[in-house]
Amino acid sequence: MTHPDIVIIGGGIAGASLGAELAAHGRVLILEMEDQPGYHATGRSVAFWEETYGGPVVQPLTTASGPMLAAPDPDFHERAFLSPRRTLHIGKAGDEGVRDAFLDAFADNVALQIVDPAALVPGLRPGWALGVMEASCQDIDVAALHNAYLRRFRRQGGVVRLSTRLERARREGDGWRIETRDGPVACGLLVNAAGAWADGVAMACGVDPVGIQPLRRTVVQLNVPDLPSPDLPLIMDLTGRFYFKPEGRDRIWLTPHDEEPSPPCDAAPEEMAVAQAIARFEEVVDWRIGGVAHVWAGLRSFAPDRAPVYGFDPAAPGFFWFAGQGGFGIQTAPAAAALAASFIGGNRLPPVLASLDPRPYSPARFR
Known part of the structure; x- marks a missing residue:
């Protein structure tokens, strides 16, 4: 034994x-x-790595982890695990209450700035008038x-x-x-x-x-031949219906922010969730989609x-x-x-x- x-x-x-x-x-x-x-x-x-992601109960752990991810002990890893990204939280007219509650929830702990999303995202469709920039967001390796x-x-x-x-x-x-x-x-x-x-x-x-309940999250990687820039921010819906971010010069990672209850398993994407993700993406920007490169799903597990x-x-x-x-x-x-x-x-x-x-x-x- x-x-x-x-x-x-x-x-x-x-x-x-x-x-x-x-x-x-x-x-x-x-x-x-x-x-x-x-x-x-x-x-x-x-x-x-995004300080507001997960809400106020998770934020202290995320914020405390930032310095350790940005400048790890050289004996642990020779370079930073983080690279610049930023998050642009966007919403439509009528979402002002959601935006203001979001700002209030993190007012004392996370630097957030009201911005004009159209000035930051080429090809943003009309109607997306609300924007909050979270400049601290970074990609994680x-x-x-x-x-x-x-x-x-x-x-x-x-x-x-x-x-x-x-x-x-x-x-x-x-x-x-x-x-x-x-x-x-x-x-x-x-x-x-x-x-x-x-x-x-x-x-x-x-x-x-x-x-603890596993919830399935679907991710779609799209080929976007005319992606304006690989350095655009992570774009996240204030009402929680989607987020997407560039991955290289002509790809984006996209999710419909789904949370479908699932038993513990090797999660697989469902066609309806993939279609929903693409439809929501097309509601936001006019970028031409060259095709679906890859789809997958994972389980995010939450206590009540x-x-x-x-x-x-x-x-x-x-x-x-x-x-x-x-x-x-x-x-x-x-x-x-x-x-x-x-x-x-x-x-x-x-x-x-x-x-x-x-x-x-x-x-x-x-x-």
Whole structure:
């Protein structure tokens, strides 16, 4: 039987980032059910860091992660994970209330500026009169970030076991006995970083679920031969019906911002969502579409209140939740991992998180 100190279920950005924080302080094993880590949500991200994305409850984690993503320790990664993008939030006449509520929600924490969207987006169709610029938004190199965390984890002695699914687990003495098809694993602490499978993992461990629901998000990559500029901002609807951003000289990534409830699975796009995405794109700009280059879907997993779930389960000793990160797990990864590691180690919050109130993220809110 294998006897690590900590077992993390899931090798996506959640498990990899937390594992990299913990591996220097004990023996840590990541169990990943797929044959490669990050196959699901992590590998299907549209890849941006935006302070307002996810709302006020997520914003402190995103903001705190920014400096760590922009200027990582050279021993962690040799260059920034971020590159300039900007976000232009747009709306139509009648959306003033939505715009003003958006501005008020972030007034004290994020720099936002009212702008004329037509002056910034060539080919913007008439009617899109409202604009808010979020200049801090940047693209994230998701693959580089995930690989850097896995590299750091392994360099510190962490072990990743692929194609290994937790079948069930139970409390045994002061720890956990985990059953897998490759044999049992015993550990003192079990971390649930299983993304869309988080509630299922909890139930397999005899722990009550918290209500994490996977929601399917569709992404379409379009060929746009006459794209005005690859440096245009991410364009996001104030009412949440779409967003799109350039990807190179003649491609854009587009989503209808769909949130279709789904069981945990290898998500696939549906034709209706793809058609809806394209129709909404054509409502916004007059750019000629040269064809659909690629479509895919991923699962974004939310707790009932849409806040992440970070902390020890109050009813299950040695069971730690690190899940429910929605579509924000990548942009919040450095701060979220540091926060969770401080809980696990019983340490004070690092200075960058000193003003953060961790209570909104605690699983105790569901108990």
